[in-house]
Amino acid sequence: IHNNNLPLLREFLDTSSPREIADLLVSILPTQRTIIWELLSEPKKSEVIPWLRADIRPGLIEEMDDAQLFIAAETMDVDDLADVLGDFPDQVTQSIIEALETDNRKRLETVLSYPEGSAGRLMRTEVLSVRKDVTFSVVLRWLRRHEKLPSLTDALMVTDEEGYYLGKLELANIVTGSPETKVIDAMVGTAEAVRFDAEEHEVASLFEKRELISVAVTDADGKLCGRITVDDVVNVIRHEADQAFLKSGGVAQEEDLFSPIMPSARRRGVWLGINLITVFMAVWVIGLFEAALNQIVALAVLMPVTASMGGIAGNQTLTLIIRGQAMDQVSRLNALWLVRKELAVGALNGLVWAFLVAIVSLLWFKDTYLSLIIAIALFINLLVASLSGVLIPLTLKRMKIDPALSGAVILTTVTDVVGFLSFLGLASIFLL
Amino acid sequence: IHNNNLPLLREFLDTSSPREIADLLVSILPTQRTIIWELLSEPKKSEVIPWLRADIRPGLIEEMDDAQLFIAAETMDVDDLADVLGDFPDQVTQSIIEALETDNRKRLETVLSYPEGSAGRLMRTEVLSVRKDVTFSVVLRWLRRHEKLPSLTDALMVTDEEGYYLGKLELANIVTGSPETKVIDAMVGTAEAVRFDAEEHEVASLFEKRELISVAVTDADGKLCGRITVDDVVNVIRHEADQAFLKSGGVAQEEDLFSPIMPSARRRGVWLGINLITVFMAVWVIGLFEAALNQIVALAVLMPVTASMGGIAGNQTLTLIIRGQAMDQVSRLNALWLVRKELAVGALNGLVWAFLVAIVSLLWFKDTYLSLIIAIALFINLLVASLSGVLIPLTLKRMKIDPALSGAVILTTVTDVVGFLSFLGLASIFLL
Known part of the structure; x- marks a missing residue:
């Protein structure tokens, strides 16, 4: 970057993951940030947007025109969209929501209705659930129909016919169990779920105490509505610690080395x-x-x-x-x-x-x-x-x-x- | 505790997990700590020891006699033992090491040879590995011979005949793949491993960047020797943040609310x-x-x-x-x-x-x-x-x-x- 070696930079940007690019963008000067952002292709930008830190995201989104933003939004999943939509201009937000399928629109609206800092906002709605009375061979056949499981899937959530959360079935149990085992006999019925309105801080404590990779999130009635994974919890812990440190130094939380x-x-x-x-x-x-x-x-x-x-x-x-x-x-x-x-x-x-x-x-x-x-x-x-x-x-x-x-x-x-x-x-x- | 309700306290201690008891022990006054410790049964004590925070562990271990400690050590696995052995009296340490089977003794000595704060100290030696050229059905048959997988097993490590680390095979891939799939075709060959001498801080960064649940640890030659799981990394992050906060307040790292x-x-x-x-x-x-x-x-x-x-x-x-x-x-x-x-x-x-x-x-x-x-x-x-x-x-x-x-x-x-x-x-x- 510092040598203005454009070809090398382009190559780096092409080969890096969205997360790596997002990390790079936080740790450079604001002027360089805009230059690098311009170098990214449009599809790459939409991949990077969900990874951007909240304080630099609005600035970079401003650099994009409405049509580009609309295309970017189309490629994101509902959970990512819920995270970033607040930074989009109002008219774009409106047309994005209108363009969504009814199903996705409903999911998006549900997630957006949860308050910031709650389990509902932290959770992903992408969650695999199975019924309690099927056998492992059925579960395995169903799983094999998936190309890929959602990232950080360590367990399937078990529900009854009406979608009420019953417990957790770890993949580790599925692979060690015999095909005839029934879900209900292998699931961990005591595995806690958190309610959508639990606070981030409580969720983080639970993960630390129980050494969890994922936890089910339920609505007020106890129906499964999503899951929270350990990567988001690590972010919460990191963020809380960061805040405590900044506050002890008399610095506001939005403040950053590279703020104007x-x-x-x-x-x-x-x-x-x-x-x-x-x-x-x-x-x-x-x-x-x-x-x-x-x-x-x-x-x-x-x-x-x-x-x-x-x-x-x-x-x-x-x-x-x-x-x-x-x-x-x-x-x-x-x-x-x-x-x-x-x-x-x-x-x-x-x-x-x-x-x-x-x-x-x-x-x-x-x-x-x-x-x-x-x-x-x-x-x-x-x-x-x-x-x-x-x-x-x-x-x-x-x-x-x-x-x-x-x-x-x-x-x-x-x-x-x-x-x-x-x-x-x-x-x-x-x-x- | 505060009402001296002994029967209720006993019941609580009987029904709580070792981790919960360890958490309780840190957050009470030193005098109460000794009382509660006395109330625990010997087997419970050995379960709780590995969970105790490093600063209160020596004090509680002192309360136990040598024979009890020896029995406690016998029930721990090698990784836990490596963590706590430094706090045991010398003569007990000696007889514990002598009493171990050759195999475990070698593992223990290896772990103890890694410096504090290195990946080698952080890792668990309990790790499942498979050969690259077997099929999923073989892997599944082998997995089913296990009663239970080591906790936080999200993936198996893939090695060649000589034990060199090749990549990672996620359980999620095993359950979605067809039984004929070969390990080598499904494994993630680009999944990084960390060397035994990497610093804790680097390991934590890697976990955060890549959103990992576990990572393989190799020796200097690239042979698999263990794995690090996300729960230990969360502890590292928590600890680092805690240190930064304490230091900013002019307090030494060993200091605690309840220190004498x-x-x-x-x-x-x-x-x-x-x-x-x-x-x-x-x-x-x-x-x-x-x-x-x-x-x-x-x-x-x-x-x-x-x-x-x-x-x-x-x-x-x-x-x-x-x-x-x-x-x-x-x-x-x-x-x-x-x-x-x-x-x-x-x-x-x-x-x-x-x-x-x-x-x-x-x-x-x-x-x-x-x-x-x-x-x-x-x-x-x-x-x-x-x-x-x-x-x-x-x-x-x-x-x-x-x-x-x-x-x-x-x-x-x-x-x-x-x-x-x-x-x-x-x-x-x-x-x-």
Whole structure:
């Protein structure tokens, strides 16, 4: 790409899988992205579209004209179409839906009716199901009529005459069983199904706990309506982890290395603005002690120490609690135990580092009282930090606010304010 | 548990799967953990051991006596044994290895010879393989001799007479193909295998790219020696993401909500100590400007603003770059483009927030020059923050240091120092 070697590039694009091309398109500069997109043939584009990451898809779809999009949509299966249709221009969407056969249109409309982030949206409607009372030889004869099974088919779903889900029959069982075995005797009747309205996160937990490759999805009545496969679950897990990491860095979820400058600046600016408010709260606290600062310049110099150490200690606790919450390890029942433990850790570290900070300050400013005061303030702030590190995420969670996003800001505000307040406050009481 | 309802607890433990019990054991207090462990029957304990998380396993194994451990080991398969053996006391390990049949002992020793975090350690040696020139009916007859296939068997591996890996034959193909089909005509010869020494991270990428359920593992010569299944890969992905999140919060990887107080305090103390050094670097910079602080108390009050805003902005950039690196999206080729983009974002936000900070300071301290100076200092620090946010992780990566762990500390030191230096420096030049 970087050498503008067009023939080589064309060859690469011709021989790569849609997924590989989609991966390439995310990891290059936006200008290069458009160039490469133009190089792709129309059929190739329609293959690549379902694989494109949601944030770059609209931009690339815009580059295509309506007729091309219509053709592309015709080659996609209903599940892929449901994923991408939201990014198509309205008039194209309309004509695509009208052009579908009644059967497919109904399937599409069903999938689109499920909310984003639900099992219904995650599932594929392409699912093989068999009746409970046939034998393996019948099943095998029926399977042999298929050219190919849907990808990641590890099992057939078993239903009764009315389509109610009964259990799962693994291919591994079919190949090891004798031809006379009946489906009902070999199926795993206890294999859970998820309801169409289950949350992605729950589905992912189920896959991890049970080590599944696929799971049946049912409607509210318990009728089989699709299946979810492990590849989509891996995406969910990856995405959740990615979000947690981005949030901890104060970056919005739509943000990307290659996002254009203006939207990037705007999104990150929001976070900077929030931080500015919290900084001014801390700074206002400092302002309360102008008199003290005016008389003892060492206070201004040492002031950041208590706030900064509190911020780090509090953030450590916060990180652990947030992770514990994500893994369902934190409840009201062990909250008190956690508070006590974190306070103990804070106190231990408080003692050690307060002592060290006192010594350094003593050597620097040769003022015993000042050193004592900064040590006490540091100790207090580490205790407050540990306490806040537990209580803030617990409170946010109960208020249904995501602690990963706002926890750190609130915590830093608390540790800044308490850090400045305890140090400057104690100093004005005892040193003035 | 919390009501000390023993009969109910016993019933729960009797009916739960080993995995569920292992999950329960991680999410309770250490004291409760020991109690529940005692309640488990010996056979149940041996089933649960392989599922235990690595950090709580040694503690629970200690509770068992040598004879019990020996019996537990006898019921495990070689792959599970390889995972847990490191936590057993030496004399038990010795007698377990001696008690194994030659065959199993050889397999165990092979697995243990692979380094931690390699494909060899991740793989299961339990793998079904067929010869390339037999027909499906032969394969089916052979499969039917199995009571049960190894879990997560989606495909058989195809080898030649000497055991060299040739390709993969999916169960889905076996059930759809006619009995006369030859393995060689139906197998996927292009299905990659990974070498025993491939890194976990590479293996996980391959699974995600190709949407695999299992992959063959070969030795250096290309002979089949095992397979890796998607459930282990999900664990790798989960673990990697978890590590990144913990590191970003300044918490060591062994740390856990329920770790005992002393080790917790010690591990987190290390991080606080590092932070103390960096804070004292910043504080030392402030100390250089004692004269200015002595004359204008507003400087001491406003001083944290520039440093804090720079820290946030830099951390946003850093987070994006670290994520980009994890996704292999950052290279020397686009580094310059990224620097320019981030500088532009930093400049835009710098303009907006410098303007706002100037207005607030003007209203507060009624000092035009002071407001101008804090605005300029903030702008400078946001530019430096953006630049450092790109360059620090790139440099660390080139030095083979993990940017997720140390990037934030270095960045904060830079933004603190530059924040204080630019504000106090400009002030002493222009205001004194």
